Amino acid sequence: MYVPIILGTARIGRQSEKAAKYMLAQTKKYGFETELIDVRNFRIQATDNSKQSAEAKILNEIVKKSDGFIIVTPEYNHGYPGELKMMLDLLYEEYTGRVVGLCAVSIGPFGGTRVVEQLKPVMTELHMHPIRESIYFSKISDTFDENNNPFDKTLDDRVKKFLDELSIYAKALKETRKN
Amino acid sequence: MYVPIILGTARIGRQSEKAAKYMLAQTKKYGFETELIDVRNFRIQATDNSKQSAEAKILNEIVKKSDGFIIVTPEYNHGYPGELKMMLDLLYEEYTGRVVGLCAVSIGPFGGTRVVEQLKPVMTELHMHPIRESIYFSKISDTFDENNNPFDKTLDDRVKKFLDELSIYAKALKETRKN
Amino acid sequence: MYVPIILGTARIGRQSEKAAKYMLAQTKKYGFETELIDVRNFRIQATDNSKQSAEAKILNEIVKKSDGFIIVTPEYNHGYPGELKMMLDLLYEEYTGRVVGLCAVSIGPFGGTRVVEQLKPVMTELHMHPIRESIYFSKISDTFDENNNPFDKTLDDRVKKFLDELSIYAKALKETRKN
């Protein structure tokens, strides 16, 4: 299974990078093939759904090989970062039949629950399939030690459960992409 | 495949019944086993997630046999009917791995797009899997003739496409329920 | 200012009642005229927007006198309780120009953030005006002592800020209802 991690913010000083790197490590350990897809490498200045840009072509190559995605994104004003949306909007039916797991990051106590809710219908419109489990990184500043290990030892278990669900649906959806 | 149609309003004078009956006929014709699940038969006066009520037990029997659901619901003030939500909230992980197709009904021109968006994250939390295609019954009063056939002959084709997608994912998800 | 508190669940064993009673006490203390509007007293079995029922007439009398509302509701499966929606759907333009503050209750750590987000567009469609501040009662079982006082002493201050905002907009909107 090839399930890349999308880091959904390009903001200077972004704390979500820590969460994304942690998810990357856990996903590798779980046995998925993965890599970090950084929206910083998909910086465009306007929505472009022509699919002709270099960014669209690179993303398309990644999507083609993929069985699903994990998105790690902060919540900005109860919604998603603009740069994440522009990147996702580069493609459309190319995403068909990919499972997607949504992880969110917040400075405060609510873990980015709202950006997860706003992304779900967008994912469905992009022909992707959100799973039920999400990982919510609340109070991100206090989540990881200097080696990027979580202080809360139950987090690994929750991620395991998240990856289990992702794995089940990634397998199930593989069949649908043959048609 | 057993894919019942849930009619999501119990309101007197409900026009969604026409849409639900049309979807029932089309779904049968398509070859699915189906039946109409009328929220009128699940009238409760308060949310009850004890799973002990007669209504919960009846719904559970239906869910157990099901491969997925089609929900046909009006949009009330940009949200879902209360009676539909109370019925859905009767159960929880019992829904795991069922595909769901969302159809919406409106008096006006926008076909209930907003209730579909509000239901998607609820479906995901209920462990169900919404498909991308939806059927939007705009201007419901002008949609069907006296034999409940649509005036717009392209509707049948759109429903066919909707059922095709439902069928693909119902099959794919069947595997996941074995675990 | 008359700002009633709507308790949005009729579920047996509801914990939101504690949060609603706390909000009632705080709102009185703040100097608003208020009372508890319990959805249990508006039990209907189906959406009814005829405005002819006894329930609709009682609600209408309350709305007429009101300057705004505080809604205290649990989050059920990432959405609102069906009984709350049915009650709200009893009326429509009668709500025009009322401010509304949304408070949510959860068993888990996220305070019902998702039901607040789902209610906002419903409020707007009902001609009401949600304020930015919300009170999120996370881990409701651990929030109040046996006298219904919060263990976390900062809660009173957050409620004060919430009521300040409510007050500002209740005053501002009063003018609009004269037209």
Add this chain to the structure above:
Amino acid sequence: MYVPIILGTARIGRQSEKAAKYMLAQTKKYGFETELIDVRNFRIQATDNSKQSAEAKILNEIVKKSDGFIIVTPEYNHGYPGELKMMLDLLYEEYTGRVVGLCAVSIGPFGGTRVVEQLKPVMTELHMHPIRESIYFSKISDTFDENNNPFDKTLDDRVKKFLDELSIYAKALKETRKN
């Protein structure tokens, strides 16, 4: 009253420009002071909430003078354009007490209803106050003649109603900004 129109897409070939220019003309005619704020002039490559950029400072000057905003935006994959979100995220409490009217544009029949719903909670978090009325430009390609006049002559009346509501709340909210 100074109520600028934000054109929410920078996409090449954007059709929303026609809708924005029409709204600009109608808003002037109505008697508001207004101008077009084009997201193309706020092109940034990553979310930046430092408020230090040239773009943030220009936007802040506009916001300071404003009584409210009209946003004209297409719906992209059931959500908002990334460039619009990045622009809005430049500021935060600066928006306090501004009314906002949401207009949406779609190629298809549903007028961008979904982007309006997704923006509402974002507006509230940004301390703005969405009105109930929205203008939905469905089938944008068929909406305007070569002089950018709408074929449907009822549109002017609907915009009048939208601006009436905007006007009422812009006036009411003016008072709140004195504090």
